[in-house]
Amino acid sequence: MSKKIIALIGFLVLTSGIGFSQDAKTILTLNDCIEIALNNNLDLKRSKLNAESSTVNYKQSRANILPNLNANYDLGLNDGRSIDPFTNDIINQQLTFSNAGLNLNATIFNGFRILNTIKQNRFNLQASEMEIEETKQNLVLEVSLRYIQILNSRDAWEISKSRLETTKKQLERLRVRYNEEIGNPAEYTDMQGQYTNDQVGIINAENSFNLAVSELLRLLNLDTHSEKTFESIFGLVSSEKYPFSADLVYNNALENLATFKSKQLRIDAANSGIKVARSNYFPEVSVFSRLNTNYSSLAKTFTETGTVTNETGDFVNIANQEYPVMRNESVFESHKIGYEDQFNNNLSSVIGVSVRVPLFNGFRAKNQVSLQKIALEDTKVELENTKLLFKQSIEQAYNNMEAAYERYQVLLDQVIAFEESFRINEVRFNNGVSNIVEYLTSKNNLDSAKLNLNQTKYEYLLRIKILDYYRGI
Numbered sequence: 515m516s517k518k519i520i521a522l523i524g525f526l527v528l529t530s531g532i533g534f535s536q537d538a539k540t541i542l543t544l545n546d547c548i549e550i551a552l553n554n555n556l557d558l559k560r561s562k563l564n565a566e567s568s569t570v571n572y573k574q575s576r577a578n579i580l581p582n583l584n585a586n587y588d589l590g591l592n593d594g595r596s597i598d599p600f601t602n603d604i605i606n607q608q609l610t611f612s613n614a615g616l617n618l619n620a621t622i623f624n625g626f627r628i629l630n631t632i633k634q635n636r637f638n639l640q641a642s643e644m645e646i647e648e649t650k651q652n653l654v655l656e657v658s659l660r661y662i663q664i665l666n667s668r669d670a671w672e673i674s675k676s677r678l679e680t681t682k683k684q685l686e687r688l689r690v691r692y693n694e695e696i697g698n699p700a701e702y703t704d705m706q707g708q709y710t711n712d713q714v715g716i717i718n719a720e721n722s723f724n725l726a727v728s729e730l731l732r733l734l735n736l737d738t739h740s741e742k743t744f745e746s747i748f749g750l751v752s753s754e755k756y757p758f759s760a761d762l763v764y765n766n767a768l769e770n771l772a773t774f775k776s777k778q779l780r781i782d783a784a785n786s787g788i789k790v791a792r793s794n795y796f797p798e799v800s801v802f803s804r805l806n807t808n809y810s811s812l813a814k815t816f817t818e819t820g821t822v823t824n825e826t827g828d829f830v831n832i833a834n835q836e837y838p839v840m841r842n843e844s845v846f847e848s849h850k851i852g853y854e855d856q857f858n859n860n861l862s863s864v865i866g867v868s869v870r871v872p873l874f875n876g877f878r879a880k881n882q883v884s885l886q887k888i889a890l891e892d893t894k895v896e897l898e899n900t901k902l903l904f905k906q907s908i909e910q911a912y913n914n915m916e917a918a919y920e921r922y923q924v925l926l927d928q929v930i931a932f933e934e935s936f937r938i939n940e941v942r943f944n945n946g947v948s949n950i951v952e953y954l955t956s957k958n959n960l961d962s963a964k965l966n967l968n969q970t971k972y973e974y975l976l977r978i979k980i981l982d983y984y985r986g987i
Contacts, residue, residue, distance in 0.1 A: 543745040544661050547734060551657045552650060554735035561649040565642035572635040578628050581620030588613040600813035600856075610811035614857065618803045625796030626789065634786035637779050644776035651772060653733070655983040659976055660730040664744050666972035667723035670965060674719040677961050678712040684953075685709050687944070701950040708954055755919055756978060760912040763984050764905050770986025773904075777897040784890035791886045794872060794879035803865040809856045816846035908984050915977030922974055925967040932960040 542550075552558065592609045599611055621628065685705045692702035731737070758766075768774055821842050828839040851859070872879065939956035942948040 541743050541745055544658060547657050547661055547730065548654050550734045550736065551653050555653055555733060556735060558646070558649050558653055561642075561646045565639070565646055568635070568639040568642040572632070572639045575628070575632045575635040578631070581618055584617045586613070586615045586617070598810055598812050599808050600810035600851075605812065607812075610809075612809040612853075614807050616805040620801050622799045622801060623796075624798040624800075625793030627793035630786050630789040630793065634783050634790060637783035637786060641776045641779035641783060644772045644779060647772035648776055651983065651986075655979065657730065657733055658979050660726065660733060661744065662972055662975055662979065664723065664726045664730060666969065667719065667726045668744070669968045669972075671716070671719035671723050673961070673964050673968060674712065674715040677957075678709070678716055680957070681705065681709045681712050684943075697946065698949075704950050704954065708957075756912075756915055756981065758981070758985070760909050763912065763981050764908050766985040767904055767908065768901070771904075771984070773900060774897070777893065777900060781890065781893045781897060784886065784893045788883060788886040788890060791879070791882040794875075794882060797869055797871040800868045800870075801866070802868055803863065805861065805863050807857045807860045807862070809853055809860070811850075813851040813856055814848045815851055816848050818844050819847050820845045904984065908981070911977055911980045911984070915974065915981060918970055918974035918977055922967070922970045925963060925970055929960070929963045929967050932956070932963045936960040 589612045590610070592611060595604065595606045596609055597603070598605050598609065599613075685702075688697075688702040688705050691697050692699055821844055823840050823842050826839045826841045829836040830839060831837075936956045936959070939948055939953050943950065943953040
């Protein structure tokens with residue numbers, strides 16, 4: 515086999531594989547939708563950003579244990595009356611100055627404020643992480659419900675198409691009889707009306723399906739204009755009743771759902787917040803040290819270069835003869851002190867202990883403690899309210915599940931009965947034994963029963979998914 519043929523076959527295999535993968539990408543399973551939602555959903559991304567903020571706050575509270583070390587440096591030009599930083603003399607000339615310093619401050623004790631703040635922020639961080647899990651759980655549930663709604667709408671759409679196809683066959687048969695002027699012509703026009711009703715039903719079913727798809731794609735943060743197909747879920751309804759009681763579902767929810775865990779962590783954080791507020795009652799002890807130096811452009815050193823004899827302006831009288839008083843004076847030569855030398859020569863250091871004792875601060879500490887206690891009670895009420903809402907929701911979902919299961923079992927028998935009834939009436943109508951009213955009544959009864967059965971099937975599945983969500987599955 516030539517190389518060209520081998521290359522051509524390889525190319526065809528590759529391109530066919532690519533085409534197949536592209537088609538496969540349009541089919542979304544429930545797991546695909548859940549995975550896409552966990553990667554793309556905007557609400558989940560916001561929860562993660564909140565957790566990142568809590569992480570930064572927690573790291574900062576831990577870093578507050580470390581001492582503060584700061585350096586400062588100033589360089590300026592002063593023109594006019596000022597104080598020479600080298601001699602502390604008042605001068606009235608241009609001066610270039612510079613200051614540098616290094617400050618160290620460390621808290622020794624502040625009523626355990628730092629430690630309790632670390633605990634509070636750690637609880638808040640853990641609560642934020644639990645809230646991410648809560649958002650994920652809610653998102654998985656919502657995606658599952660939307661997906662099931664799509665399957666429900668799609669099945670209803672298919673049933674509507676099947677209804678139209680059945681009506682179309684009868685309409686074609688009656689058109690022939692109508693054109694040949696056989697039988698009652700009203701049967702043909704009545705069937706035309708039924709055909710238009712079925713067409714409207716298809717339009718409504720298709721619209722419901724498209725709306726359900728748009729809602730799901732919104733959760734997935736995908737383009738709503740892209741065409742997607744969805745994989746069916748087999749074994750939707752079990753022949754056996756849901757085996758778990760409402761009380762068991764509620765107890766599992768308390769143990770497994772991140773909602774309750776996050777709210778309990780918020781309570782722990784609020785408890786730590788009270789301890790942080792109480793630290794304002796205690797004195798704060800800290801140690802400090804400073805290292806400073808400066809520079810002045812006027813700073814000079816003087817070196818003696820010799821002596822000179824000068825008159826002092828005084829005189830002495832010797833034998834009525836005045837003689838001037840002379841004095842030997844040293845002669846100095848000035849030299850500016852260098853920048854580096856001044857910084858080394860002017861170094862000074864300070865070390866000490868600082869104690870701040872709160873005596874009266876306008877009841878600020880007391881009121882802050884009261885506010886934190888209120889916040890604690892609020893988080894407790896929030897937890898109890900959440901428990902109450904979940905208990906009510908679980909009981910309602912459980913009752914709806916039981917009713918849907920019982921309706922499904924009844925509707926199964928109803929569909930079987932109406933299928934047999936329609937089969938008989940269709941044979942009778944085709945043979946001219948029964949009229950169109952009996953036929954349409956039988957057909958509409960069967961179609962309604964199928965739609966009700968389909969809706970009840972998915973309603974039961976929805977309730978099961980909700981209860982499984984409460985159980986933490």
